[in-house]
Amino acid sequence: MGQKVELACIIDDDKIYVNLVRKIIEIKKLSENLLIFKNGKEALDYFQLIMGNMTEDKLPDIIFLDLNMPVMDGWEFLSEFIKIKNNFEKKITLYVVSSSIDPRDLERAKSFNMVTDYLIKPIELKKFEKIFEKNNAA
Amino acid sequence: MLNDLQLNSILEDFDIAYWKVNLFSKKLSWSDHFSALVGKPGTNEPFEYFLKEILHPDYRYDFRLYFDKLTSQNEPFSLELKLKLNNGKYRWFECRNLKNKDHSNRETAVLLFVNIHQAKRDQYTIEENFFYYHETAEMTSTGGWYVDTLHKNIYWDNVTKKIVNCPIDYQPAYEERLKFYAPEHHQRVLSSFEKCEKYGIPFKIELKMLSLHNKEFWVRATGKPVYNEEQEIIGIRGVYQDIDENKTNELNLQNSLDIIATQNSRLFNFAHVVSHHLRSHSSNLSLIVELLKEAKTEADKLELLPNVVDIADNLDTAISQLNEIVNKQSLLSKNRRIIKFEDALSGVMASTSSLINRENAKIVAEFNALEEISYISEYLESILLNLITNAIKYKHPGRKPVIYIQTYIENDKEYLEISDNGMGIDLDQYGDKMFGMYKTFHSNPEAKGIGLFITKNQVETLGGSISVTSTVDVGTTFKIKF
Numbered sequence: 001m002g003q004k005v006e007l008a009c010i011i012d013d014d015k016i017y018v019n020l021v022r023k024i025i026e027i028k029k030l031s032e033n034l035l036i037f038k039n040g041k042e043a044l045d046y047f048q049l050i051m052g053n054m055t056e057d058k059l060p061d062i063i064f065l066d067l068n069m070p071v072m073d074g075w076e077f078l079s080e081f082i083k084i085k086n087n088f089e090k091k092i093t094l095y096v097v098s099s100s101i102d103p104r105d106l107e108r109a110k111s112f113n114m115v116t117d118y119l120i121k122p123i124e125l126k127k128f129e130k131i132f133e134k135n136n137a138a
Numbered sequence: 139m140l141n142d143l144q145l146n147s148i149l150e151d152f153d154i155a156y157w158k159v160n161l162f163s164k165k166l167s168w169s170d171h172f173s174a175l176v177g178k179p180g181t182n183e184p185f186e187y188f189l190k191e192i193l194h195p196d197y198r199y200d201f202r203l204y205f206d207k208l209t210s211q212n213e214p215f216s217l218e219l220k221l222k223l224n225n226g227k228y229r230w231f232e233c234r235n236l237k238n239k240d241h242s243n244r245e246t247a248v249l250l251f252v253n254i255h256q257a258k259r260d261q262y263t264i265e266e267n268f269f270y271y272h273e274t275a276e277m278t279s280t281g282g283w284y285v286d287t288l289h290k291n292i293y294w295d296n297v298t299k300k301i302v303n304c305p306i307d308y309q310p311a312y313e314e315r316l317k318f319y320a321p322e323h324h325q326r327v328l329s330s331f332e333k334c335e336k337y338g339i340p341f342k343i344e345l346k347m348l349s350l351h352n353k354e355f356w357v358r359a360t361g362k363p364v365y366n367e368e369q370e371i372i373g374i375r376g377v378y379q380d381i382d383e384n385k386t387n388e389l390n391l392q393n394s395l396d397i398i399a400t401q402n403s404r405l406f407n408f409a410h411v412v413s414h415h416l417r418s419h420s421s422n423l424s425l426i427v428e429l430l431k432e433a434k435t436e437a438d439k440l441e442l443l444p445n446v447v448d449i450a451d452n453l454d455t456a457i458s459q460l461n462e463i464v465n466k467q468s469l470l471s472k473n474r475r476i477i478k479f480e481d482a483l484s485g486v487m488a489s490t491s492s493l494i495n496r497e498n499a500k501i502v503a504e505f506n507a508l509e510e511i512s513y514i515s516e517y518l519e520s521i522l523l524n525l526i527t528n529a530i531k532y533k534h535p536g537r538k539p540v541i542y543i544q545t546y547i548e549n550d551k552e553y554l555e556i557s558d559n560g561m562g563i564d565l566d567q568y569g570d571k572m573f574g575m576y577k578t579f580h581s582n583p584e585a586k587g588i589g590l591f592i593t594k595n596q597v598e599t600l601g602g603s604i605s606v607t608s609t610v611d612v613g614t615t616f617k618i619k620f
Contacts, residue, residue: 122424
C-alpha cells in the first residue's frame, strides 16, 4: 500500500449525497480529512486562496466534482480550474460524478485531460474503495 | 408516252394502287398492286367483297354513296379511308378518281388508292402533341413567354396571361416588365435576365411575381437564350410555372417543421432533465441501502433513517414540480381570448398579496399603450406570476423591491416589459442558461429553477419570444414579444 489519502474533496450541492459519502469515507476510513463545497464557486475561491498562500498541504489528493450545481456548475469550475492547476506541484486526481446519463455530458467530460473518469451516481461502496486504493498506489 | 406496264411500275413505286371501273357494266378490276396490298378478292363480286372485308366499316356508307355517284353520274370524288391490308392491319388511303380529260374515253373510270398513312399519322401526332402540350400547360399552369431583346418586346402566351391574371388581349410593355415581379426580387430578375442576354447563361429561379392586380404569387421561371444564325443572342425564351400552391405549402411545411424541431429539442431536454433529476434521488437511495447493509449496529442503522425521509420528501417535490410543468404545457388546447392586462395583474396580485406585503414590494403598472391582448389567460397570469415572484425573490438586499410593468406596441408588435430594482445577474456568465430547467444562479434556498423555464415555454408556445437584460446590483428587465 502506498500512502493513505490525506485529504479528499467533494464539490456537490446535494446535501444528502454529501452526507452519505462522508459516512462511507468515515466507515471505510478512506481519507483522513474531507473538504466539502456546495458549488464550483466556493471550491474555486478556496483553490485561489491556496494559490495565493502557497499552502500546498491544504490541497486535496482527490476531487469528486458534480456537474449540475447552482451559481457555478461543474463545467465552469473545470474551465476555471484548468487555468490555475499548473501553479500546484501536487498531483490532484479529479473525478466527475453526476447522475446525468446523457452521452453528451460523458463525451464532454472525457475531453478534459485532467478528468480521470466520469462516474455515474450512485457509486457503489466497492467502487469507492477501489478509487481510493488506486490513488494510494499511484 | 408511257405504256401501261411502265405506268404500273411507277404507280407501284409510289405505293399507289388503282381500280379500273367499267361505267357501263359496273365491272371492276383491281390493279396487281392493289391485290398485292389487300389480297385477291375471295368472290366474283370484288365490290361487295371490298366493302365487307377490306374497307373499314366506318367508311362503307360514304364509299358506296360516292361510288354510285361516280358510276351513275361520273361525279368525281375524293375520300380518306382505312383499308385492311394482308397483314390484318388498317392503313390510311386516299381514294379518288383519276380525272378524265379525254371525254371520248368515258366508259372507264380509274379509282386511285394512294397510301397516305405516314402523312396521316404525322398529322395525328402533331395534333396529339399540340393537344398534350396545351393540356399540360393548362394543367401545370405553365405559361410561355419570349423577350425580344433586340426590339425590346415581350410576348406572352395565353397561359402566361392567365397566370398573371390579365386579359387575353393584354400586351405587356417592355419598359414595365419589372412591375410583374415582387420588389424584393427585382434584383434577382434583373441579374438573371442580364446574364442570359449578355452571356447566354440559362436560368431556373423561384420568384415572387405580382399579378395585374398586385396579388403576390410564386412561380418557377425558366429562361434560355435564343440565337440567330450568326450565333448572336436575339432574345430569351422561357416559361413561368405557377408554383404558388406548392411554394405556400412548402413554406407552411418548413414552418411546421421548425416548430416541431423546437418542440422536439425542448422535449429531449425535458426528458434528460427529468431523468437526471429523478436519478439523483434514486441514486441517493441506493447509497443508503448499501450503507444499511454495511451498518453493524442498530444505532448505525437508525442514524441513516432521517436521510431516507429527506430523500422521500425531495422525490415528492421533484415529481410534483415535473407534474406542474406537464400540466402547464398541456394547456395548449385552451383558446385565446381577449384579456385585459389590468385584470390579469390584479388576479396575480391577489394570489401573491402575502408575499408582496411581507417584502413591502411596490408594483407599478402602465397599460395605457396596450390595454388588452388575445391570449390564453392562464398563460398570461402564470407569466406575470413567475416574473413578479422572481423579482421579489431576487430583490436587492439593501432595497425594497419595486417592480415596473408596462405594455406597448412597437412596429406592429405587442410587448410586455417587467423591470425590477433587484440584485441583477451577470448575463455574460449566465445569459444562455437563464431559461434552462433547474438552472439556479443564486444560493437562494427558494430557487427551484423551473419558473423561467415554464415562462419561456408558455411565451414560445403562443409564438412569442422572451429576452432579458440585467445589470448586477441594479436590476433586471424581462421583455416579452407576443
